[in-house]
Amino acid sequence: MDFTHHVVNHHAVMKPSLLILIHLSDASRANIEAVFDVVYVPDTGQHDAAIAAHGETIRAVLTNGTIGLSAAAIDRMPQLELVSALGAGYENLAVDHARARGIVLVNGAGTNDHCVADHAFALLLAVVRDVPQLDQATRMGVWRDTLPLQSSVSHKRLGIVGLGNIGEKVARRGAGFDMEIGYHNRQPCEGSPLRYFDSVQALAQWCDLLVVATPGGAGTRHLIDASVLEALGPQGFLVNVSRGSVVDTAALARALTSGTIAGAGLDVYEGEPQPPEALLTLRNVVLTPHVGGRSPEAITASVENFLGNVKRHFAGEPVLTPI
Numbered sequence: 001m002d003f004t005h006h007v008v009n010h011h012a013v014m015k016p017s018l019l020i021l022i023h024l025s026d027a028s029r030a031n032i033e034a035v036f037d038v039v040y041v042p043d044t045g046q047h048d049a050a051i052a053a054h055g056e057t058i059r060a061v062l063t064n065g066t067i068g069l070s071a072a073a074i075d076r077m078p079q080l081e082l083v084s085a086l087g088a089g090y091e092n093l094a095v096d097h098a099r100a101r102g103i104v105l106v107n108g109a110g111t112n113d114h115c116v117a118d119h120a121f122a123l124l125l126a127v128v129r130d131v132p133q134l135d136q137a138t139r140m141g142v143w144r145d146t147l148p149l150q151s152s153v154s155h156k157r158l159g160i161v162g163l164g165n166i167g168e169k170v171a172r173r174g175a176g177f178d179m180e181i182g183y184h185n186r187q188p189c190e191g192s193p194l195r196y197f198d199s200v201q202a203l204a205q206w207c208d209l210l211v212v213a214t215p216g217g218a219g220t221r222h223l224i225d226a227s228v229l230e231a232l233g234p235q236g237f238l239v240n241v242s243r244g245s246v247v248d249t250a251a252l253a254r255a256l257t258s259g260t261i262a263g264a265g266l267d268v269y270e271g272e273p274q275p276p277e278a279l280l281t282l283r284n285v286v287l288t289p290h291v292g293g294r295s296p297e298a299i300t301a302s303v304e305n306f307l308g309n310v311k312r313h314f315a316g317e318p319v320l321t322p323i
Contacts, residue, residue, distance in 0.1 A: 016059040028303045068092025086302050091217035105323040106309045112298035117169035119292035120241045123265030127286045159207030162214030204231035216243025229255040236261045241292045244269040253278035267292040
């Protein structure tokens with residue numbers, strides 16, 4: 001009797017406790033549960049209660065950039081030693097606070113870049129070629145002669161805000177459309193043949209199609225504002241696959257309504273998961289519910305990356321994708 005009890009306890013000690021704060025598929029969870037004792041709390045409304053109940057024993061947390069992990073939450077987990085964002089973004093993670101406590105921080109850099117870049121182009125093509133509206137018209141029996149002509153995408157000027165892993169892949173796709181490509185970063189990228197613009201305004205003024213692929217967080221909040229949209233102009237289109245906070249939604253609604261810009265494709269918006277009220281009635285905007293980084297391939301890669309990081313960490317080795 002005593003012996004079995006001992007074995008069970010010993011086994012429990014072997015698997016570190018992991019708090020998961022995001023929604024995962026059953027398959028992803030099963031892969032993770034092979035390695036961890038999992039406390040799974042996909043409902044944000046229950047995060048505080050879960051941390052109150054299990055905080056003492058938690059050694060790792062899996063979250064994402066949008067949900068993040070606050071300094072207060074970190075302080076309620078005395079044994080916490082690793083925090084992971086599943087995707088690339090980590091804007092709501094209390095990074096400095098975690099570092100001060102010696103907590104290892106990792107993200108999913110590189111796991112879904114192709115997927116996000118694909119989606120950026122899906123939105124770009126959909127809004128420039130008016131795909132959703134044409135689909136509706138066709139179903140209603142409307143023939144092309146009564147519909148307005150839509151611009152080509154090839155040979156246009158493509159502006160990329162944030163030439164990181166994703167921005168670079170957007171640029172490669174743009175090259176396939178024979179586009180002229182320019183970008184804005186805080187500093188020019190060494191060795192990049194692409195045209196650099198030192199302000200978002202200047203880039204917007206130059207380009208026809210502006211794709212936003214910059215990290216979220218305080219530093220980029222409302223980077224795309226009324227003045228940038230004004231510079232993009234009445235033939236210009238905006239696509240945002242980064243974070244909702246980067247675009248001033250109210251300014252965008254005004255620009256789309258008044259013809260200041262031609263259209264927009266958004267995978268992200270302020271106030272997620274609520275859809276952006278001000279944009280819902282506009283016909284020149286295409287909306288998707290923050291799925292740019294989500295595909296079976298991308299999710300599998302990000303879960304594998306997470307497991308690779310934690311296995312290395314708990315074996316005392318350096319992690320693969322540190323923040």
